[in-house]
Amino acid sequence: xxxxxxxxxxxxxxxxxxxxxxxxxxxxxxxxxxxxxxxxxxxxxxxxxxxxxxxxxxxxxxxxxxxxxxxxxxxxxxxxxxxxxxxxxxxxxxxxxxxxxxxxxxxxxxxxxxxxxxxxxxxxxxxxxxxxxxxxxxxxxxxxxxxxxxxxxxxxxxxxxxxxxxxxxxxxxxxxxxxxxxxxxxxxxxxxxxxxxxxxxxxxxxxxxxxxxxxxxxxxxxxxxxxxxxxxxxxxxxxxxxxxx
Numbered sequence: 719x720x721x722x723x724x725x726x727x728x729x730x731x732x733x734x735x736x737x738x739x740x741x742x743x744x745x746x747x748x749x750x751x752x753x754x755x756x757x758x759x760x761x762x763x764x765x766x767x768x769x770x771x772x773x774x775x776x777x778x779x780x781x782x783x784x785x786x787x788x789x790x791x792x793x794x795x796x797x798x799x800x801x802x803x804x805x806x807x808x809x810x811x812x813x814x815x816x817x818x819x820x821x822x823x824x825x826x827x828x829x830x831x832x833x834x835x836x837x838x839x840x841x842x843x844x845x846x847x848x849x850x851x852x853x854x855x856x857x858x859x860x861x862x863x864x865x866x867x868x869x870x871x872x873x874x875x876x877x878x879x880x881x882x883x884x885x886x887x888x889x890x891x892x893x894x895x896x897x898x899x900x901x902x903x904x905x906x907x908x909x910x911x912x913x914x915x916x917x918x919x920x921x922x923x924x925x926x927x928x929x930x931x932x933x934x935x936x937x938x939x940x941x942x943x944x945x946x947x948x949x950x951x952x953x954x955x956x957x958x959x960x961x962x963x
Contacts, residue, residue, distance in 0.1 A: 721772070721773050721774060721810055721814075722772065723772065723773045723806060723807055723810040724770055724771065724772045724773070724807065725747065725748075725770075725771065725773075725804045725806075725807030725808070726747070726748040726749065726765050726768035726769065726770055726771075726804065727745060727746060727747055727748055727768050727769060727771055727776070728746040728747070728748050728759075728761060728762045728767070728768050728769075728798070728799060729746050730743060730744060730745045730746065730776070730779060731743075731744050731746070732744070732783065732787070733795075734790070734792075737795040737797060737823065737825065737846070738792070738793065738795045738821075738823035738825075738844055738846060738883075739791060739792065739793075739821070739844075740787065740790045740791030740792030740793065740821075741786065741787050741790035741791070741792040742787060742792040742793055742794060742795045742823070743779075743780050743783050743787055743792075743793075743794045743795070744794075744795045744797055745776060745794065745795070745796050745797070745811065746759070746762055746797055746798055746799060747762075747768075747796060747797070747798040747799045747800070747801045747803070747804055747807070747808065748762055748764070748765050748767060748768025748798065748799050748804075749762070749763070749764065749765040749768070749798065749799050749800060749803040749804065750762060750763050750798055750799045750800040750803065751800060751803060751829060751830060751863065752800070752827055752829060752861040752862055752863045753861065753862045754850060754860060754861050755859075755860055755861075755889075755892075755936040755937050756860075756887060756889055756892075756920050756936075756937050756940075757924065758921070758923055758924030758927075759798070759799070759924060759927070760924065760927050760928055760931055760933060761927050761930075761931065762798050762799035763799070765803075773807065773810045773811055773814060776811055777811070777814050777815075777818075780794055780815065780818075780820070781818070784818065784820065787820070788819075788820070792821065793815070793820045793821025793822055793823060793843070794811075794815045794820050794821070794822055794823070795822075795823040795824075795825055795846070796808050796811060796812065796822075796823070796824050796825065797825035797846075798825070800826060800827060800829070800830060801824060801825070801826060802824075802826055802830040802831065802833045802834055803830060803833075805830075805833040805834060805835070805838065808824070808838065809835065809837065809838040809841070812824070812838060812841040812842055813837075813841045815841070816841045821843050821844070822841060822842050822843045822844070823842070823843065823844040823845070823846055824842045824844070824845050824846065825846040825848070825885075826845065826846070826847065826848065826871075827847075827848045827850070827861075827863075827868060828847055828848070828849070828867060828868035828869075828871035828872060829861075829863050829864075829867050829868055830867070831867055831868065831870065831871025831874065832867070832871075834871075836878065839875070839878055839880055842880060843881065844880075844881045844882070844883065845875055845880055845881070845882045845883075846882075846883050846885055847868070847871070847872060847875070847882050847883070847884055847885065848885045848886075848887070849868055849869075849872070849884055849885070849886060849902060849906075850865075850868075850887065850893070851865070851892070851893050851898060851902075852865070852898045852899070852901040852902035852905065853895065853898040853901075854866075856892060856893070856895070856898065860889075860892055860893070869905070872905075872906075872909060873909070875909075875911060876909040876910055876911045879911055880911060881911055881913055882909070882911050882912045882913065883912070883913055883914050883915070883916060884906055884912055884914070884915040884916065885915075885916050885918055886902070886915060886916065886917050886918065886951075887918045887919075887920055888917050888918065888919055888920060888943045888947065888948060888951055889920040889937065889940065889943075890920070890940065890941055890942070890943050890947065891940065892940075894943065894947060894951065896954070899951055899954045899955075900954060903915075903954055903955045903957070903958040903960060904958060906955070906958070906960060907958035907959055907960055912960065913961070914960070914961045914962070914963060915952075915955045915960050915961065915962045915963070916962075916963050917948060917951050917952050917955070917962055917963065919942055919943050919948055920937070920940065920942050920943060921942055922935070922937070922938065922942070925938060
C-alpha cells in the first residue's frame with residue numbers, strides 16, 4: 719500500500735556483518751539528539767543536512783536489493799543519526815519491510831525510546847542497542863545525554879521479548895573502566911532477550927568528516943584500544959554468561 723509519509727535521510731548503503739545479521743540495506747536517517755565524542759557520522763547530526771524522501775521512495779530502493787539481501791541472510795537496518803527522532807517515518811518503513819517479508823533491525827541509543835510505539839517494535843525483529851557507558855557521569859560527558867532512558871528502554875524491550883544485540887564502543891580512558899563494564903555486564907545479563915554483545919573498538923575513520931564540516935574531532939588524539947584491552951572487556955561480558963564479540 720502506497721503512503722505519503724516522508725522523512726529526512728542522509729543516505730543508504732549495503733553492508734555485511736556490522737549492522738545486523740547477513741548483508742543488509744542500511745538506511746541512515748538524519749538527526750540525532752546526542753553528540754557522542756567518538757561519533758563517526760557527524761554529517762547525520764542535523765535534520766537540515768538531510769534530504770526529503772517519502773517512504774515509497776525508500777521502499778523502491780529496498781525492493782531493488784530485496785532478492786540479494788534475502789539470499790544473503792540479511793534484511794533492512796535503520797540507523798543514523800537516530801531513527802527514533804523521526805518515529806512515524808521509521809515506523810512506516812519497518813512496517814512496510816515486514817509486510818515484504820524482510821528481516822528488520824533498528825540501531826538506536828535508546829535515548830528516545832519512549833518515542834518507539836509498541837507497534838513500531840512489533841515490526842522490529844532486532845534492536846541494536848548502543849549503550850555508551852554504564853557510569854552516569856561518563857555517559858553524560860561522552861554523549862551530552864542521560865543514561866536512564868536507555869536502561870528503561872532496555873528493560874521495556876526485555877518485557878516485550880524483542881531480540882537485542884548490545885553494542886559497546888570501547889574507548890580507552892572513557893569506557894574501559896573495569897567497574898563500569900562489570901556493572902553493564904551484570905545489567906545486561908539480567909535481561910532475557912540479549913543475544914550477543916558486540917565490543918566495538920574505537921576508531922578514527924570519521925575524522926575526515928569533521929574536517930570537511932569545519933568541526934574539531936574531540937577524540938582526535940585518543941588512542942584506539944589494543945588487542946589485550948579488547949579481549950579483557952569481552953572476557954568481562956563473557957564472565958556473566960554473555961556471548962561477546
